[in-house]
Amino acid sequence: MSKQLGEPLLFELSRPGRKAVELPVSDVPDAPLADLLAAADFRDDLPLPELAEPDVIRHYTHLSQRNYSIDSGFYPLGSCTMKYNPKINEEAARLPGFARLHPATPPRLAQGAMRVLYDMQHILAEIGGMDACSLQPAAGAHGELLGLMLIKAYHEDHGNGAIKDTILTPDAAHGTNPASAARCGYRTAAVKSHSRGRVDIDHLRSLLNERVAGIMLTNPNTLGLFEDNIDQIAELVHGVGGLLYCDGANMNALVGRARPGDMGFDVMHFNLHKTFSTPHGGGGPGSGPVAVKKALIPYLPSGLVAKTADGAYTFEKPGPLSIGSVAAGFGSFMVILRAYVYILTYGREKISRIAENAVLNANYLRMRLGKDLDVAYNELCMHECIFTAKRQQKAYGVKAYDIAKRLMDYGYHPPTIYFPLIVHEALMIEPTETESRETLDAFVEAMQAILTEARETPELLSAAPVTTPVRRLDEATAARHPCLRWSCDVSDGANDA
Amino acid sequence: MSKQLGEPLLFELSRPGRKAVELPVSDVPDAPLADLLAAADFRDDLPLPELAEPDVIRHYTHLSQRNYSIDSGFYPLGSCTMKYNPKINEEAARLPGFARLHPATPPRLAQGAMRVLYDMQHILAEIGGMDACSLQPAAGAHGELLGLMLIKAYHEDHGNGAIKDTILTPDAAHGTNPASAARCGYRTAAVKSHSRGRVDIDHLRSLLNERVAGIMLTNPNTLGLFEDNIDQIAELVHGVGGLLYCDGANMNALVGRARPGDMGFDVMHFNLHKTFSTPHGGGGPGSGPVAVKKALIPYLPSGLVAKTADGAYTFEKPGPLSIGSVAAGFGSFMVILRAYVYILTYGREKISRIAENAVLNANYLRMRLGKDLDVAYNELCMHECIFTAKRQQKAYGVKAYDIAKRLMDYGYHPPTIYFPLIVHEALMIEPTETESRETLDAFVEAMQAILTEARETPELLSAAPVTTPVRRLDEATAARHPCLRWSCDVSDGANDA
Amino acid sequence: MAYIANTDADQKAMLAEIGLASIDDLFSQIPEQDRFSGQLDIPASLDQIALQKYIARLAGLNADSEKFPTFLGAGVYDHYVPPTVGAVLGRSEFYTSYTPYQPEISQGVLQSIYEFQTLIGELFAMDVANASMYDGATGLAEAAIMAADLTGRKRVLVFETVSPAYQAVLRTYLRHSAIEIVVVPNRDGAGDLGALEELLGDGDAAVLVQHPNFFGNLEAVRDIVRLAHAAGALVIESPDPISLALLDPPGAYGVDIVAAEGQSLGCPMGFGGPLLGLFACKSEFMRRLPGRVVGETKDIEGKRAFVMTLRTREQDIRREKATSNICTNVALYALASAVYLATMGKTGLREVAELSTRKAHYAADRISKIPGFSLTYPNATFFKEFAIETPALVDEINKALWSEGIVGGYALGEKRMLVAVTEQRTSEEIDRFVDVMRRTDW
Amino acid sequence: MAYIANTDADQKAMLAEIGLASIDDLFSQIPEQDRFSGQLDIPASLDQIALQKYIARLAGLNADSEKFPTFLGAGVYDHYVPPTVGAVLGRSEFYTSYTPYQPEISQGVLQSIYEFQTLIGELFAMDVANASMYDGATGLAEAAIMAADLTGRKRVLVFETVSPAYQAVLRTYLRHSAIEIVVVPNRDGAGDLGALEELLGDGDAAVLVQHPNFFGNLEAVRDIVRLAHAAGALVIESPDPISLALLDPPGAYGVDIVAAEGQSLGCPMGFGGPLLGLFACKSEFMRRLPGRVVGETKDIEGKRAFVMTLRTREQDIRREKATSNICTNVALYALASAVYLATMGKTGLREVAELSTRKAHYAADRISKIPGFSLTYPNATFFKEFAIETPALVDEINKALWSEGIVGGYALGEKRMLVAVTEQRTSEEIDRFVDVMRRTDW
Ligand SMILES: Cc1ncc(COP(=O)(O)O)c(C=O)c1O
Numbered sequence A, B: 001m002s003k004q005l006g007e008p009l010l011f012e013l014s015r016p017g018r019k020a021v022e023l024p025v026s027d028v029p030d031a032p033l034a035d036l037l038a039a040a041d042f043r044d045d046l047p048l049p050e051l052a053e054p055d056v057i058r059h060y061t062h063l064s065q066r067n068y069s070i071d072s073g074f075y076p077l078g079s080c081t082m083k084y085n086p087k088i089n090e091e092a093a094r095l096p097g098f099a100r101l102h103p104a105t106p107p108r109l110a111q112g113a114m115r116v117l118y119d120m121q122h123i124l125a126e127i128g129g130m131d132a133c134s135l136q137p138a139a140g141a142h143g144e145l146l147g148l149m150l151i152k153a154y155h156e157d158h159g160n161g162a163i164k165d166t167i168l169t170p171d172a173a174h175g176t177n178p179a180s181a182a183r184c185g186y187r188t189a190a191v192k193s194h195s196r197g198r199v200d201i202d203h204l205r206s207l208l209n210e211r212v213a214g215i216m217l218t219n220p221n222t223l224g225l226f227e228d229n230i231d232q233i234a235e236l237v238h239g240v241g242g243l244l245y246c247d248g249a250n251m252n253a254l255v256g257r258a259r260p261g262d263m264g265f266d267v268m269h270f271n272l273h274k275t276f277s278t279p280h281g282g283g284g285p286g287s288g289p290v291a292v293k294k295a296l297i298p299y300l301p302s303g304l305v306a307k308t309a310d311g312a313y314t315f316e317k318p319g320p321l322s323i324g325s326v327a328a329g330f331g332s333f334m335v336i337l338r339a340y341v342y343i344l345t346y347g348r349e350k351i352s353r354i355a356e357n358a359v360l361n362a363n364y365l366r367m368r369l370g371k372d373l374d375v376a377y378n379e380l381c382m383h384e385c386i387f388t389a390k391r392q393q394k395a396y397g398v399k400a401y402d403i404a405k406r407l408m409d410y411g412y413h414p415p416t417i418y419f420p421l422i423v424h425e426a427l428m429i430e431p432t433e434t435e436s437r438e439t440l441d442a443f444v445e446a447m448q449a450i451l452t453e454a455r456e457t458p459e460l461l462s463a464a465p466v467t468t469p470v471r472r473l474d475e476a477t478a479a480r481h482p483c484l485r486w487s488c489d490v491s492d493g494a495n496d497a
Numbered sequence C, D: 001m002a003y004i005a006n007t008d009a010d011q012k013a014m015l016a017e018i019g020l021a022s023i024d025d026l027f028s029q030i031p032e033q034d035r036f037s038g039q040l041d042i043p044a045s046l047d048q049i050a051l052q053k054y055i056a057r058l059a060g061l062n063a064d065s066e067k068f069p070t071f072l073g074a075g076v077y078d079h080y081v082p083p084t085v086g087a088v089l090g091r092s093e094f095y096t097s098y099t100p101y102q103p104e105i106s107q108g109v110l111q112s113i114y115e116f117q118t119l120i121g122e123l124f125a126m127d128v129a130n131a132s133m134y135d136g137a138t139g140l141a142e143a144a145i146m147a148a149d150l151t152g153r154k155r156v157l158v159f160e161t162v163s164p165a166y167q168a169v170l171r172t173y174l175r176h177s178a179i180e181i182v183v184v185p186n187r188d189g190a191g192d193l194g195a196l197e198e199l200l201g202d203g204d205a206a207v208l209v210q211h212p213n214f215f216g217n218l219e220a221v222r223d224i225v226r227l228a229h230a231a232g233a234l235v236i237e238s239p240d241p242i243s244l245a246l247l248d249p250p251g252a253y254g255v256d257i258v259a260a261e262g263q264s265l266g267c268p269m270g271f272g273g274p275l276l277g278l279f280a281c282k283s284e285f286m287r288r289l290p291g292r293v294v295g296e297t298k299d300i301e302g303k304r305a306f307v308m309t310l311r312t313r314e315q316d317i318r319r320e321k322a323t324s325n326i327c328t329n330v331a332l333y334a335l336a337s338a339v340y341l342a343t344m345g346k347t348g349l350r351e352v353a354e355l356s357t358r359k360a361h362y363a364a365d366r367i368s369k370i371p372g373f374s375l376t377y378p379n380a381t382f383f384k385e386f387a388i389e390t391p392a393l394v395d396e397i398n399k400a401l402w403s404e405g406i407v408g409g410y411a412l413g414e415k416r417m418l419v420a421v422t423e424q425r426t427s428e429e430i431d432r433f434v435d436v437m438r439r440t441d442w
């Protein structure tokens, strides 16, 4: 608590002969291993660390103490929807009936788990205004990939596979959108945003032709703005035979208040680890279910759960047009389970309160903070709001980066910065609905104090953070001479000269 | 993580109308409460705080971050046996089969829990070298009280109730010993320690007479030394018809290596929260089972578990001589369960390793640290070792207190200080067996650095700690004008003048 | 060993540093004849996998309330424990720390106890609360001794309607403090006020009352306080903390000391232990409190901080003159109850109390209509628990209930049962319970 | 709402600050016709008590391995998870944090990943490992695409003995990267090396092998590497990480890329998800790695620190030119596996591997002696899993096993079963399993 020393690595803590586990001795007849594994080459050394249980626990306790988290405070990372992770979800996930259930358990012996999957397929389809849902993808980007594969399969099935080779993505899109399109074998073209931060319809028109397989839109978009021309966009894209993909990362703005399926989207993914409160775990696991309109159902991957006439749940055999499968299992079950518990807590009566309060909080921040920091597109926003430190950068040489670092000294996790790429010195703030007004007010005060410092003592910002376990890092050297493991004598040569 | 601001109180975080729980609506017929609770006076206001779940969790997460613990580091509090608390014990205690079991569940529907109690009665009696064991006491001091009641019941039953009114306790005894004796209606007399830190036999002899109901000894005693005259003491005390009580707080030095019952003790308590690794929980709950020799069995309290001929476990009906009961239940079951799991991990084959390594670690510290800091009684010690800063106090004005406070800046929990009372400027260090040699070495280095500071820059010690969430407190005012609750307008008047 | 870091090599090096040849030598100060050299007759060591299975099997043998709805009460209740409690208590900074003797690095525990004291003070409307006692029963005994000390009187009156388990502990404790106990009889399920009035004299240190009492019934607490105070005796009350979401709190009608069982407030039933003793009193008695208390103060920089205070009452300082011998208390469960109260809050706790009341009354109403069954105390007002007369042996009825997967009520006698109903029992569960009772020709 | 702090009063004040009259106004930028104003057709809200009961009931419907010994494997295994894993993963600092974009306040996660990368590197004897992939199957597909990129070749050879589920994912992924897949046949339970040699040509980017393979059998990995490298193809291996406590690691015989399923290393089976993709390669391929990597560096004061690095490979920077589209990975399970490996350590992991081997061979030995049963691949060497031929339908056998409280093996065909045995299965459980098989006249 009081010491800010570094924590040694596991390997540095290791001492020969220590043990942290008491495993059984064999209760089956002995036989030389070399006989049992006749053809095997055995390894000589197993270079794993050796520690006692207290050492393991203290090590990881110390590491945890060097990490910010939602449970420690406000975490307004835009686009990431860092909302509170309810504890009841974690209790559900600890039950051995789920945690210790093998995926190949015969469905009749796993009806509880099957029911979770079945219900979630329907719940998500309904929330999205869609007709069916695959729970297989392991994260948002994985969902994008599946969604694009479905689009491709659709076009192929309709004889347009060869022509339709382009996916449009707005210039403000998240990096996974173009990356997923590329992964799916598509070329990409970027649609410009107009001055009000939405898709520039004229530019879109200029890009539309028979080669367009579809468009990926985040709605609300990554500027926190609703694509208010969505009906027209849908008409235009559908007009050239393209399909509309909704990156559902921002569904927190819409849940129960608007549905992508009702706006003309044909396929979408959810990020359960954003919208539906499942923990981010320091970078995963996530879950990225994909919901589709009827026309795309035939192409869905394996792992769909159906209900038989007698009320039992079974896995459907994928049809002949199924794209196959994008993962070994039927999805991130333990994540889906948490999202299920979360959705059941709100239920149909209250679920729209999520979006209502997320949008309320974002606009409140926009109004209060907007007095001191420029809002990139100053109008009613949805669940997040993008600020720009361009003015501060020009006037005092203070960058969004510096403001972000200084926020840590004030006890906050910084917002997302430099995204979306089209906003200079962007600070993308997403408070989520689980933050209280007092937290937002305190954050505004901290930001105000920092902006005063930016004017009066900008060196405080460029030196920040000063109160954290480590200070600013030398990231350039890290990338130039990568050391990716302990006692690294490895390097890629290329940059060692 | 970076902010060292105070954490507001729950009440300061409260806002009218917030909720952290979703409770059911009534599913039984409505009726006015005033009708159901006809004779009742209803309260107007329920002044409890109002928070949302995220607020509750963050508040307590922040509080936890302001607290040292075994999982954060070395915690060498002498006499407290702050050993590592194994995680498997916590998993056991989370099982609903135990956690959600009502104590009045018919024994035939609670055989698993009954078995735990039954086994622990026998295990503890065996470890203590005793004949039976009551698990009822909730802590060490509670066990002392029960033990003394048993002694009293024994004397009364043998017609000596009126004469035998005195309990002897060594001057080095823990405060609970004389306090428990007083609670049991005994007068107490203190036996002096001789220059080697054990009971002064001559002084003991001078105190012994027919009024002596018994003697309470901690063995090894609170100086970490084994009462090597124990056989003689037992003979002397038994000689005047007194009984020997063993305060088992220091059993960690003996487990599997020596048994109080074999040394002439008639009754003893265990501290499961010390010797058997159950968590201290910031001050409890504990468990203080009392084991006795045959002669005392008739007086044991209710709650003993017996095994019937057909192998079922039942509660025994207390006999006519039973002292009654000292608690509402049959003991700290959830603590007893953890201790059971712990003991089963070691088993008869390995249990003595606890004592062996506890004593090894203490002596290692004694040797290494003893080069720079005086050992109060410099000979082979048992599981703990008492140092004295008398020399430093004289030479540099640096007290044990200052050394303790400075240790916090080095990232350690300080040892117990100023106990036992007979050692001046005492620092009582108990490493326990779960600490590694590296931890001990690092602690010695920290102590050496502090002792150098004591010589060279003693002001560092008197100002310490400086890196903790708060610094030295004004304890005098706290006691003179006690404020024991938020918005306290209460005081005891006496000291307000 | 998983929990012992020392390897053989470590041991050797450390023994060398100490100057000893063997581990045995470490024990040389123990006289030869007092050493134990055999193998203890305790179970053999289990590996972790076997241990996990064994413990899970033992747990599986118990009829816990997650699997089986229970109607047991009698002092320990199956109230809902919100998930915040487990999340907070699972923080090792709380559960693996010791008593906060070093306040600079123990502010987490200290502040949590200070908040606990405040919450309990508010709930009871009492001036000061301590940091906890072992349980409600020992707290009551400590309160009686405290009252005797404060008044200099040597007799206490206790109502027959106080939990028999509490009365047993009281008897055991008070015998050694030479305090006499007189029992005030039960009259129709509540304390007999006429008898009280007659018995009360100027030798009485205190009147002890449980409210709602052991049978779930309300006592005439205001009258009791009036009578006791008129005789110069203190009043010690043991309330059900959940009931205080609805009922007038003890502080509102002059109770002097409150000693209650706090298990209902977010603590596991845990086969009855640990429990949580809540203890509060008027501020004038503050310096006679047993156990620990935490107070607010400042550090040398003026920051608000918390510290254990009024230490001169305690055993480690005052030894045989201490106000009590208690040392380790139940801090973690005090924390649990604070998290519970913070989670439930003003409205939640009221809902718990209301739901329990409604459901208990619904159950009582249905049971009393079954031929052969009746309420033991039809004229008493009860909260969430009530006594019934049964046409068959309680044991027999409970067996029938058990075969339906229900754990029945507490046997008050061969044909008398105490039934507790919390907010966790659904009407469906209550109906099943009632149906079993009705079904059979007993 | 429990998770929403805003009260009606808060909402009103905040709306006023924004200058709006109602919550509905917040959504005014959504065209009228695109708003949803009805009630969604999803389940009704459940209170916490009902929810807890409902979820516990659903969990109770599943035949989990705590209650029922299982012999299922096929990629997901019931290995022992030590309690340290749950304790560490339960720390909210880990599970409620995001991807460590801000290294100054994310050193906990960053160092844990750096250690994970090291542990995986050591286990595989590979130069560099990334911070995780979704699962072993997608990792294999990414590896194939990576190999095609690195070699500029457009065909991969995959053994028929690779998990069918992995092959399916591979097919789905590669179709869109225009990489052709050729399957090298199974010969007696392992890859046919003759066929491999014949098929291999200079258009082949990689050979994909699972080892031990889907049937639990060892592959002739050294020969495969030799053949592939001779043809200029890379070798991608998917090993069982537990097996590497005993077997020569892929790095020791020249494997270029390792893409494995890491669930066995302390992750819950969790009905098959999330899983944990382990991914490692030779250092020369480092800049073509998919996904995140953490590197060591220093802060401006010279303190050791960790940071996500080689970021220009990633989608948020390189967009459509990124090495992969992966963003969120499986950091928490990477942490679980690191805690697992740290807990098991050098000797523990070996014990797990040895026990699994011995028990699997014991089971195979006993089963193969039952009339009508035989090993599918009697001449192959298997690790902890083996295929058997059964005299009756697997489904029928599994039903019989289930009636004895055992979850049987994985159906490879109507009368072929894959049996996995981990260190968690006792000889008593194995004997019961065998006895059921033997008992009946199938
Ligand atoms: C707008 C947007 N799209 C897609 C993604 C990718 O989701 P995931 O990280 O779950 O793969 C994210 C999250 O980082 C996002 O914010």
Ligand SMILES: Cc1ncc(COP(=O)(O)O)c(C=O)c1O
Pocket: B079, B080, B139, B140, B141, B142, B174, B176, B177, B218, B222, B247, B249, B250, B271, B286, B287, B288, C326, C327, C328
């Ligand atoms: C020597 C000794 N005796 C008795 C006790 C009292 O035990 P407890 O705190 O469990 O009541 C302690 C612990 O503080 C102790 O160290």
